[in-house]
Amino acid sequence: MNEEHITRLERNGREIILIGTAHVSKESAQEVKAVIDAEQPDTVCVELDEQRYQSVIQSDRWRNMDIFKVIKEKKATLLFMNLAISSFQNRIAKQFGIKPGQEMIQGIDSAEENGAELVLADRNIQKTFARIWGNLGFFGKGKLITSIFGGILVQEKVSEEELERMKKQDTLNAAMHEFSQAFPKLKEPLIDERDQYLAQKIKEAPGKKIVAVLGAAHVPGILKEIDRDHDLAKLEETPPKSPIPKMIGWAIPVLILSIIAYTFFNNPAAGVNQMISWLLWNGSFSALGAAIAFGHPLAVVTAFLIAPLSSLNPLMAAGWFSGIVQAYMRRPSVGDLEVLSDDVQSLKGFWNNKVTRILLVVILTNIGSTIGTMIGGADVLRVFFENL
Numbered sequence: 001m002n003e004e005h006i007t008r009l010e011r012n013g014r015e016i017i018l019i020g021t022a023h024v025s026k027e028s029a030q031e032v033k034a035v036i037d038a039e040q041p042d043t044v045c046v047e048l049d050e051q052r053y054q055s056v057i058q059s060d061r062w063r064n065m066d067i068f069k070v071i072k073e074k075k076a077t078l079l080f081m082n083l084a085i086s087s088f089q090n091r092i093a094k095q096f097g098i099k100p101g102q103e104m105i106q107g108i109d110s111a112e113e114n115g116a117e118l119v120l121a122d123r124n125i126q127k128t129f130a131r132i133w134g135n136l137g138f139f140g141k142g143k144l145i146t147s148i149f150g151g152i153l154v155q156e157k158v159s160e161e162e163l164e165r166m167k168k169q170d171t172l173n174a175a176m177h178e179f180s181q182a183f184p185k186l187k188e189p190l191i192d193e194r195d196q197y198l199a200q201k202i203k204e205a206p207g208k209k210i211v212a213v214l215g216a217a218h219v220p221g222i223l224k225e226i227d228r229d230h231d232l233a234k235l236e237e238t239p240p241k242s243p244i245p246k247m248i249g250w251a252i253p254v255l256i257l258s259i260i261a262y263t264f265f266n267n268p269a270a271g272v273n274q275m276i277s278w279l280l281w282n283g284s285f286s287a288l289g290a291a292i293a294f295g296h297p298l299a300v301v302t303a304f305l306i307a308p309l310s311s312l313n314p315l316m317a318a319g320w321f322s323g324i325v326q327a328y329m330r331r332p333s334v335g336d337l338e339v340l341s342d343d344v345q346s347l348k349g350f351w352n353n354k355v356t357r358i359l360l361v362v363i364l365t366n367i368g369s370t371i372g373t374m375i376g377g378a379d380v381l382r383v384f385f386e387n388l
Contacts, residue, residue: 020216042207150168194219249314281376289368
């Protein structure tokens, strides 16, 4: 055992052993096995949540996914982010012959072999994504989506520098490294809050001797937080939404409708032009987004018809409707779900797999609708001022 990677703590008569691992190192997995076999702990904590744990033990996890439920629960973007992270992991595995997270798998196996209780100590990845998303403004969210698309489009090989960084970070931190540098406040939900969550879960783990398998980057933060009490429920909360975007979301359609009504009352011909402009700009850009995703013709038509209406109702989104139509017309097969983790490694795979095609239809339709709303609204204002 290399004691350099092991931190031993005594708290309230209990021994806590932290193993700082490298997520892309075969040696780390061997070290995890050696420590657990030698220490015979009561509990083994691993830096996984239930979702990632299931992805480790179920190779066919995608087969059980309900794409309709994903769209209806407005989780298409979160799923897309998950798949982008999966793409990053698979590129590393393919390039270096290393499976990220192998030391976590070893921790699970060694816990079972030694009769230790297993504790999943990390926060749910969807909660982390939700808190990251909640810390971004409109342009930040756009930059994140663009960054994800860019990572898929470029498909560059992972550099030696990135590989070295991953030996000190977990895959999620490494995959979002550049983006978190552009938005420093994302460090809190991505790293700091997870340090707090991990520390509390380790502290609450049962037994007299606990071994925790962690990415080396989390160990300093856990040492800082383990003597403090943290509210896990609070750390799992979705951040409260600011009322301002909601107010703006309702104010824009009210303003647009009021302007069109006023113009129509004073100059019916100009009012008709405004309505046509609104319908065409919204519908065309939304349909263009669905078309770029190679959506089914009915999904494209749905995007065109729904966008002018959904843009006037913040509770609706054109992408949800076009995505559901796409899912009905091009329903994913079991085969699509089985090869999903492989297809997300390439741009061609993202566009060819029926599951990711649906996600692209949802996302690009909504982006098109947003652009159409801005241009259409500007044109409505132009006609209004011309007829004052």
